[in-house]
Amino acid sequence: MTARISRTSRSAQVAMVIAALGLIVLAAAPWWAGRADLRLLGEIYLYLSLAMLWNLMAGYAGLVSVGQQAYVGFGGYMLFALTMFAGLHPILAILAGGVLAALLSVPIAALIFRLKGAYFAIGTWVMAEVFRLSFAQASSLGGGSGSSLPVDVVKSFAASRSGREALSYWLALGAAVVVIACVYLFLRSNRGLALTAIRDSEVAAAGLGINIWRTKLEVYVVTSAFTAIIGGLIFLQKLRISPDAAFSVNDWTAFVIFIVVIGGIGTLEGPIIGTILFFLLRETLADLGTTYLIVLGLVAIGIMLKAPKGVWGLIRSRFDLELFPLSYRVKSDNSDKGA
Template identity: 80%
Template sequence: MNSQTYAVSRSSRAARVSAIIGTLVLIILVAAPWWAGRADMRLMGELFLYLALASLWNLMAGYAGLVSVGQQAFVGFGGYMLFALTMFAGLHPITAIAAAGLLGALISVPVAVLIFRLRGAYFAIGTWVIAEVFRLGFAQVSALGGGSGSSLPVAIVKSLASKRAMRESISYWLALSAAVLVVASVYFFLRSRKGLALTAIRDNETAADSLGIDIWRTKFVVYVVTSAFTAMIGALIFLQKLRISPDAAFSVNDWTAFVIFIVVIGGIGTIEGPIIGTFVFFLLRETLADLGTVYLIVLGVVAILVMLKAPKGLWGLFRARFDVQIFPLGYRVSKRDPS
């Protein structure tokens, strides 16, 4: 290959243009409290939190091969830690969110040691069982409302900000920051040496092991980190809701089934997939939510059609046709411009 004719790079024109557009969009989103209504901000905040959850699940399942159906365990755990730390430890809500992430990482260590003994479908079932154990456990804590749940005291809510409009703005900015932080963290992690090792494990675990990659340790780190972030997202979710109960906190539909739907239709194993999938999910939800159970049926039909017609998701279908990457991870060989 003639080095004067070809060049190796990670970036692309599409990625650079997307970065500029993304920066402009981010600036507009940051300014949302000055141009959007309260209902719009709550909807966008929810969208950002689902995007963060989907990106984290995609990192586990799409890259580490850890197909969990029990991530609601850490969503609920983070939510309950927010309530416990603010009500009993006197922490500020934002400090409690960070602490919930740290505690989520700590509790995920023994969980990982236990469930990493399982493989395939047994691993997935094991994560769901762990989530149910969490739900039943917190339902027994009478100080946090037991099975009926608890509301965040008014004094704690007002500690975030005295005025309602400012509290809603802060909650919105926290959700936006969480989405940006998670997507950026996933992107830069996958571009690092550890991310390269993770990609090698995904492509061929046997070959990765023969090259000296510590498969168990790599997956363990991914599980602990995603659990910490998921706990923080859970704390943010229930800071917005201001009320928590075991059924809401550990809902498999809300925090796992919908997240899996988002990743599958968007494109598993890509950073762009969860972003596309989140927008499609919210478009369907806002359009069809008034139809009751028909809404869930439509979601199921859409998921089946996408899996049949586009196994790599909507983004995979788009990338196969136009060869575009917004978040380039690997190296590309391209011809140099003769000029």
């Protein structure tokens, strides 16, 4: 009996075909979905992107941040600042905000990487508060009350409301696809293998010659840049920004952590499952007011107790599925088992 090592599986191939067909259908949504549906779908894509990025940091690099709202807000404010004062097109301003966030994340990483564990998490939250307080003092951007995008900037993005909503939707969908593809390709690369080794054991990874600090820095800088871009897209949809909204720990970090935890941290499928479950719960229970948040908390606690690896962990252990093939598998004439 011959055997060979492969990263592909039949389930992954079927999933890719279904995903491609689904992407075509979703790309055509401006022609078949209503305005409210487009906004909801766009929001789902943006939350999925944030969850994927946070999962890359926490689930693979071990950087459990509770301050990623810093880069969401920074990207949103750069959209407003660069369009209003530098005259950039909104899309260029969003991309420029990502570049600026990457540059800014380097000295921040040099500071907070000195902290470990819970202290690192607290440090990221403190840094996010520094961002919020700093932008609250920017009177040119509305100070504590915030500001709205000028009409001429909005019209430069798209002349009509329907055109603006369709373009915003496509940008959100495109951002989600790019983020998922980049994270997937990164984890399949040699750097991804190094990152997985660090996650499993930093001591063993260092013994293999892996530069742990540099690898984590690369992940932090890349996720900061992408998070800022997603932040710009979020506030391009909202057309208004304020410090409290831009740097909300609940909206841009707590909910994202919830998504990753219930879906399955340290997997690519987990954030997708978690995003779907989160929005199903939100749309079903949103009318309950604060009770809705209590239910979310109870769901998170229940899943962490009964399924520490998340919903996807249960599915994978039961059916041996892997939709994004990262692990090596031994294939033979009679079997297709995970290595």
